[in-house]
Amino acid sequence: MDFQGQIAADDGTEDAGGDSRPHLIVVGNGMAGCRAIEELLERDPRRYRVTIFGAEPHVNYNRIMLSPVLAGEKTFEQIVINDRAWYDDNGIDLITDDPVVAIDRVAKTVTARSGKTARYDKLLIATGSDPFIIPVPGKDLPGVISFRDMKDVDHMLAAADKGGEAVVIGGGLLGLEAAHGLSLRGMKVTVIHLMQTLMERQLDEAASWLLKSALEARGQTILTGADTAEIVGETEVEGVRLKDGRLIPASLVVMAVGIRPSVALARDAGLAVGRAIQVDDHMVTSDADVLAVGECVEHDGQVYGLVAPLWDMCRALADGLVGNPSGYRGSVTSTKLKVSGIDVFSAGDFGGSGESEDIVLRDASRGVYKRVVVKDDRIVGAVLYGDTADGNWYFDLMKKGEDISPVRELLIFGQAFAQGGGQADPKAAVAALSDDAEICGCNGVSKGKVVATIEGGACTLDAVRASCKASASCGSCTGLVEQLLALTLGEDYGGERTVKTLCKCTSFGHADVRREIVAQGMKSIPEVMQQMSWSTPDGCSSCRPALNYYLLCAWPGEYVDDQQSRFVNERMHANIQKDGTYSVVPRMWGGITNPRELRAIADVVEKYDAPMVKVTGGQRLDIFGIKKEDLPAVWADLNAAGMVSGHAYGKSLRTVKTCVGSEWCRFGTQDSTGLGVQLERMSWGSWMPHKFKIAVSGCPRNCAEATIKDFGVVCVDSGYELHVGGNGGIKVRATDLLCKVTTEQQALDYCAAFIQLYREEAFYLERTAPWIERVGLAYIQARIVEDEVGREALTSRFLYSQNFSQDDPWAARAAGAEREQHAHLGEFRPIEAIAAE
Amino acid sequence: MFIGEWIDVGPLSAIPMRGARTVPVAGGEEVALFRTGDNQVFALVNRCPHKNGPLSQGIVHGHAVSCPLHNWRISLATGEALGEDKGCTPTIPVKVDGGRVLLCRSSTLKAAA
Numbered sequence: 025m026d027f028q029g030q031i032a033a034d035d036g037t038e039d040a041g042g043d044s045r046p047h048l049i050v051v052g053n054g055m056a057g058c059r060a061i062e063e064l065l066e067r068d069p070r071r072y073r074v075t076i077f078g079a080e081p082h083v084n085y086n087r088i089m090l091s092p093v094l095a096g097e098k099t100f101e102q103i104v105i106n107d108r109a110w111y112d113d114n115g116i117d118l119i120t121d122d123p124v125v126a127i128d129r130v131a132k133t134v135t136a137r138s139g140k141t142a143r144y145d146k147l148l149i150a151t152g153s154d155p156f157i158i159p160v161p162g163k164d165l166p167g168v169i170s171f172r173d174m175k176d177v178d179h180m181l182a183a184a185d186k187g188g189e190a191v192v193i194g195g196g197l198l199g200l201e202a203a204h205g206l207s208l209r210g211m212k213v214t215v216i217h218l219m220q221t222l223m224e225r226q227l228d229e230a231a232s233w234l235l236k237s238a239l240e241a242r243g244q245t246i247l248t249g250a251d252t253a254e255i256v257g258e259t260e261v262e263g264v265r266l267k268d269g270r271l272i273p274a275s276l277v278v279m280a281v282g283i284r285p286s287v288a289l290a291r292d293a294g295l296a297v298g299r300a301i302q303v304d305d306h307m308v309t310s311d312a313d314v315l316a317v318g319e320c321v322e323h324d325g326q327v328y329g330l331v332a333p334l335w336d337m338c339r340a341l342a343d344g345l346v347g348n349p350s351g352y353r354g355s356v357t358s359t360k361l362k363v364s365g366i367d368v369f370s371a372g373d374f375g376g377s378g379e380s381e382d383i384v385l386r387d388a389s390r391g392v393y394k395r396v397v398v399k400d401d402r403i404v405g406a407v408l409y410g411d412t413a414d415g416n417w418y419f420d421l422m423k424k425g426e427d428i429s430p431v432r433e434l435l436i437f438g439q440a441f442a443q444g445g446g447q448a449d450p451k452a453a454v455a456a457l458s459d460d461a462e463i464c465g466c467n468g469v470s471k472g473k474v475v476a477t478i479e480g481g482a483c484t485l486d487a488v489r490a491s492c493k494a495s496a497s498c499g500s501c502t503g504l505v506e507q508l509l510a511l512t513l514g515e516d517y518g519g520e521r522t523v524k525t526l527c528k529c530t531s532f533g534h535a536d537v538r539r540e541i542v543a544q545g546m547k548s549i550p551e552v553m554q555q556m557s558w559s560t561p562d563g564c565s566s567c568r569p570a571l572n573y574y575l576l577c578a579w580p581g582e583y584v585d586d587q588q589s590r591f592v593n594e595r596m597h598a599n600i601q602k603d604g605t606y607s608v609v610p611r612m613w614g615g616i617t618n619p620r621e622l623r624a625i626a627d628v629v630e631k632y633d634a635p636m637v638k639v640t641g642g643q644r645l646d647i648f649g650i651k652k653e654d655l656p657a658v659w660a661d662l663n664a665a666g667m668v669s670g671h672a673y674g675k676s677l678r679t680v681k682t683c684v685g686s687e688w689c690r691f692g693t694q695d696s697t698g699l700g701v702q703l704e705r706m707s708w709g710s711w712m713p714h715k716f717k718i719a720v721s722g723c724p725r726n727c728a729e730a731t732i733k734d735f736g737v738v739c740v741d742s743g744y745e746l747h748v749g750g751n752g753g754i755k756v757r758a759t760d761l762l763c764k765v766t767t768e769q770q771a772l773d774y775c776a777a778f779i780q781l782y783r784e785e786a787f788y789l790e791r792t793a794p795w796i797e798r799v800g801l802a803y804i805q806a807r808i809v810e811d812e813v814g815r816e817a818l819t820s821r822f823l824y825s826q827n828f829s830q831d832d833p834w835a836a837r838a839a840g841a842e843r844e845q846h847a848h849l850g851e852f853r854p855i856e857a858i859a860a861e
Numbered sequence: 862m863f864i865g866e867w868i869d870v871g872p873l874s875a876i877p878m879r880g881a882r883t884v885p886v887a888g889g890e891e892v893a894l895f896r897t898g899d900n901q902v903f904a905l906v907n908r909c910p911h912k913n914g915p916l917s918q919g920i921v922h923g924h925a926v927s928c929p930l931h932n933w934r935i936s937l938a939t940g941e942a943l944g945e946d947k948g949c950t951p952t953i954p955v956k957v958d959g960g961r962v963l964l965c966r967s968s969t970l971k972a973a974a
């Protein structure tokens with residue numbers, strides 16, 4: 025078919041080559057454009073004469089399969105959707121490699137780059153999207169490419185042939201698929217992602233964490249929270265520099281940070297364009313003879329970036345074109361990541377507008393995380409990691425809005441279970457398992473073995489764990505083992521464990537969690553939640569601060585504190601008051617102060633109009649009524665006078681109270697003030713399970729009240745009595761005498777060892793008094809007094825961890841760190857906003 | 862939808878995940894914008910129904926926030942106190958578009974008045 029000849033002769037007549045049918049021109053030979061034609065042909069193959077202009081030099085191929093092509097799992101030929109024969113057989117004129125550059129809606133013509141002009145009766149714009157290129161220096165260097173079409177894949181394959189290092193900017197669907205392909209092709213790949221978690225629009229934090237770990241295990245480097253400053257290179261790309269200064273070398277940079285609907289053509293033609301080309305329910309634009317479909321359209325305020333909505337749109341479009349309008353009503357989408365061996369599925373927006381509820385299943389041994397969000401007995405969203413077999417089932421239930429209450433109990437186990445015997449009883453599901461079904465994946469224990477163990481006399485969970493190891497490692501099968509206990513023992517089973525769990529999100533107690541964090545080397549909150557089968561996606565206000573502390577204590581210098589898992593006072597480094605203002609208590613070492621400090625405090629009180637300043641029960645000064653916005657400035661002023669945070673807000677060392685001691689007091693036996701200052705200098709800044717108070721009294725008259733402190737020193741002629749586990753609070757408890765030592769250095773070393781033992785073994789929010797009552801004084805003495813080697817090890821672990829915690833948090837904030845904690849996001853000035861428009 | 866009905870108050874990336882930021886309203890009450898672990902954004906008047914605690918300073922977990930003063934749990938979607946507690950904080954329509962957080966003007970004025 026000699027199309028070019030016809031065009032050249034085209035003088036605007038309707039008749040081209042004797043064909044009097046209305047002429048439908050399609051701009052864009054991509055997924056939506058061609059599918060629209062397929063749909064049309066299915067309805068009425070003769071109604072329109074069809075011409076398709078394509079910018080690419082190819083026939084229509086399946087764009088989403090570019091990822092498998094890059095990964096070497098498919099060839100280009102295998103992803104072609106419509107070959108030349110299809111166009112020919114259906115009488116479609118295909119013009120490739122010649123983008124349309126202008127539309128004249130009055131003359132009803134389109135003009136291509138080559139100069140060809142053609143007249144249309146109906147025009148369909150299906151130009152898809154353009155990759156978004158972040159405007160950083162170096163973005164135009166050779167070797168910087170996007171990931172959108174076959175040409176990009178060819179580029180990447182050529183680069184991969186030479187090997188070396190590649191950087192992929194963007195940790196979304198597209199970026200991760202590019203990274204996967206390039207690393208399979210032998211490149212060393214680094215993914216740079218601006219957000220804190222990968223695929224943040226599709227996944228929650230728990231699933232993102234699993235994904236990140238899996239990709240890292242495959243050798244990719246994943247940098248989250250990383251912002252690109254520039255792409256460096258002389259004549260071609262040599263690397264990427266981040267805003268924090270890091271330079272990542274690369275001979276190939278793939279930008280996969282997002283897409284922008286390709287609307288330039290439509291906008292130039294004067295069509296209504298919002299976020300994309302605006303269309304009605306029949307895919308008709310603001311011009312009745314111009315239609316649009318695919319990623320380049322905006323329907324009902326929505327723009328899509330996935331193929332499923334295109335299929336729906338194309339059906340409505342074809343119905344309209346043949347005079348049988350049905351109407352498109354928007355689409356619900358789901359996402360899958362196409363990285364072989366890593367299964368990720370997500371659907372819905374897990375938000376919902378009302379009360380929604382999470383059903384979570386975690387199977388650490390299989391690396392599975394499933395979360396289904398239910399609202400009013402209907403599924404509104406789902407995230408699956410590791411086992412996505414039921415993704416489509418959930419998605420289907422969600423789209424249909426089906427009432428899931430009959431299968432609720434078993435929903436999370438998947439379709440097979442939920443629709444299995446029809447019994448909505450987890451116990452029945454467990455009873456139905458075969459004897460060789462694996463219960464404990466970590467230790468390879470079958471159901472038969474567990475039942476035999478129980479029948480052999482193990483009547484409690486702990487007994488089962490001790491005898492056959494089931495549930496003794498990651499614990500994710502605890503629920504199953506408990507059900508087997510109940511099934512096997514019937515009435516005789518005493519019920520669930522009596523161990524107090526950390527909170528409602530887990531079946532583990534504090535001790536289990538602390539032990540496993542160290543034993544399994546777990547280093548982040550999402551990891552603990554996954555490995556220990558948390559039943560909520562991101563914990564609660566009880567477990568998150570506890571886990572944050574346990575991790576911090578286990579991995580000093582390595583674990584990165586999670587600010588969002590801290591109570592307000594620790595996050596703001598000040599004490600919140602009932603009116604939402606804060607109080608500020610600077611440290612006064614051992615309760616000693618000087619004119620300079622007092623002056624600075626007085627100045628702050630005046631400068632910030634603090635309504636009250638008060639001497640505390642801990643021998644310090646407390647400034648009240650400071651606004652969160654003013655805190656950094658207040659701290660800067662106090663810092664300038666040499667004062668640091670007093671941690672009056674922290675689960676940490678609070679005050680070291682002292683009395684005047686031998687320097688002034690006629691009864692003083694030792695320098696209690698000096699020792700107090702030394703103790704405070706050694707232990708300030710350390711995070712602990714709860715607050716920790718120290719006092720040093722110069723003689724047994726005990727003016728510093730050392731015997732109601734967590735650690736108290738009472739000086740005597742022959743040395744220092746060390747007292748522990750006192751509390752002057754809700755339930756007064758006098759200290760126990762730990763031992764007596766003879767030198768100041770010993771007092772310091774024993775104190776460090778005691779703090780470290782408390783830090784490592786007490787439960788979060790357990791002060792030393794209840795802790796000692798729980799474990800017994802004898803145990804503490806055995807560890808600190810009798811075991812010299814152990815004590816020294818504790819002391820050095822404490823001092824090591826102090827290397828990382830003795831930075832004044834106020835100084836960092838005053839210098840601008842976490843500025844957003846103290847500032848408003850924006851302001852809402854309705855009057856001015858209106859006036860500005 | 863009228864142009865100007867949605868007011869841009871800042872970038873989504875400036876709200877920490879599982880955290881919150883505040884937006885003062887001229888002549889009205891402060892609004893708290895929350896971002897959850899699954900990246901949803903919610904807007905509430907920054908006031909606990911119990912004793913007016915600043916909810917923006919609480920710990921965000923799931924789609925709830927625990928008040929920093931006495932630990933009431935408040936649903937971010939409905940503003941209702943969860944569990945045994947009774948009370949409700951006004952919610953405000955919010956949406957994210959192109960990485961920007963937009964607040965509904967009229968509802969903000971009404972809720973925060």
Ligand code: SRM
Pocket residue numbers: 599600601607609638639640641642643644645646672678679715717732733750751752753754755791
């Ligand atoms: C400011 C101060 C009262 C004062 O004006 O003197 C104070 C104020 C508060 N105390 Fe205290 N305690 C203060 C000394 C004490 C003392 C005396 C001492 O340290 O020598 C005790 C008894 C000693 C002890 O802890 O064993 C004390 C026992 C408590 C308790 C009960 C602790 C317990 O284990 O039973 C709490 C509640 C808690 O921590 O859960 C508490 C909690 C609080 C809180 C943090 C309540 C809260 O969560 O908001 C108060 C904060 C007010 C603020 O915003 O600053 N405060 N509190 C004292 C600050 C000392 C300092 O310089 O840091």
Ligand SMILES: Cc1cc2nc3c(=O)[nH]c(=O)nc-3n(C[C@H](O)[C@H](O)[C@H](O)COP(=O)(O)OP(=O)(O)OC[C@H]3O[C@@H](n4cnc5c(N)ncnc54)[C@H](O)[C@@H]3O)c2cc1C
Pocket residue numbers: 051052053054055056057077078079080087088089090091122123124125150151152153171172173198286289317318319320328329330331332334360362
């Ligand atoms: C690597 C990759 C993987 C993907 N994976 C998935 C996935 O797993 N699941 C999923 O749902 N979606 C996926 N997508 C998205 C999916 O491919 C798109 O949603 C879909 O292709 C959009 O179809 P479209 O027709 O609107 O645009 P396109 O398929 O891009 O087609 C538009 C065509 O128009 C051409 N064109 C543009 N301007 C002009 C002009 N002026 N004149 C002539 N021609 C023009 C373009 O060259 C292009 O060929 C993926 C995308 C990519 C790039």
Ligand code: SF4
Pocket residue numbers: none
């Ligand atoms: S005694 Fe009670 S009221 Fe007084 S500061 Fe302590 S916690 Fe507050």
Ligand code: FES
Pocket residue numbers: 909910911912913914928929930931932933
């Ligand atoms: S003010 Fe919020 S719980 Fe009391």
